Amino acid sequence: MSATTIVAVDARPLTLPMREPFEIAGGAQTRVENVVVRVRLKGGTAGFGEAAPLPAFNGETQASTLKAVRGAAPALIGEDAARPLLLARKIEERLGRLGAARAGLEMASLDAWSRRARFPLWAYFGGAETRLATDVTVAIVPPHEAARAARRIRRLGVKTIKIKIGRDPDDDVARVLAVSRAAPKARLLLDANQGYTAAQALAVLRALSRWGVKPALFEQPVAKDDWDGMARVDREGGVPVAADESVSGREDAWRLARVRAASVVNVKLMKYGIAEAAEVAAIARAAGLGLMIGAMIESSLGLGCAAHLAAGLGGFAFVDLDTALWFTRDPMRGLKLGPGGTYDLSAVKAGVGVAPSWRDGQ
Ligand SMILES: [Mg+2]
Helix, strand or coil, rough: CCCCCCEEEEEEEEEEEEEEEEECEEEEEEEEEEEEEEEEECCCCCCEEECCCHHHHCCCCHHHHHHHHHHHHHHHHEEEECCHHHHHHHHHHCCCCCHHHHHHHHHHHHHHHHCCCCEEEEHHHCCCEEECCCCCCECCCCHHHHHHHHHHHHCCCCEEEEEECCCHHHHHHHHHHHHHHHCCCCCCEEEEECCCCCHHHHHHHHHHHHHCCCCCCEEEEEEECHHHHHHHHHHHCCCCCCCCCCCCCHHHHHHHHHHHCCCEECCHHHHHHHHHHHHHHHHHCCCEEEEECCCCCCCHHHHHHHHHHHHHHHHHHECCCHHHHHEEECCCEEECEEHHHHEHHHCCCEECCCCCCCCCCC
């Protein structure tokens, strides 16, 4: 046994109301129902991970995630946290496609090891960059509310605004135009969360173009299995398409690389954990696809870890790590979004640099 041997793994719910319902094409989320994982090492160090299950994505819930993490815990006791890829393999063998549970366990183990060995996680991933500027999202709301949100976002110094669409093409165009008028200099990203057909998606882009609005990215315009439709929007729309829900693992990334049905891949830790996220990014990069880092509804713990991965690997042109802003209170201490929506990871001395506000051992 060494100081980095895992001696305890536990999980507790992280439940919080959100500031307002987060409305997207598939429905609204009103509460944060996540799980915080803690891994304790023989040397006494503890590390923390967040699992943010999204039932609509793969059926994972807070309850099933607590159960999955607790069920996998015995298999990790006695393993060395300094061997993250071996751990990731064991976790995947036990949990399969339960991406949020895998992410929570991997994150807590990586955090514990890197705290113990005193290096920041961005260094583990490669240290390509240490700063990352995120977009801020406008959910599906009426145009006047979207305009108000856009002005607030610009006042924060944030340069990229992501707009949720995919519910009703006319309403969606009105919302995007309202944001564009309220924040004319902002870079705009659209996310339809599978809400359109290819024809609808192309019609929305044409309508926006008549008003002189050209988004920088169009995320998941069509149903996740409609690869032909996605390819058509990417080819004919004049705006790069990002595959999010369509890519739920390394096999999907490889398929996307082969058939080139989109130009960008949205990488999320909660879809497949951390080791596989790095694989998805490597496959995308090798295929010449662009990279986006995204998140489910995560606190600064999950977002921080995603920021370390994206900055450490480098080359992520699209950063969507803003969900902590939706929380009624911040349950974490440590790394925070700074001016202009920037994560400055150079200040992190060890681990993710984020821990629950409750006292360790409570
Ligand atoms: Mg998305």
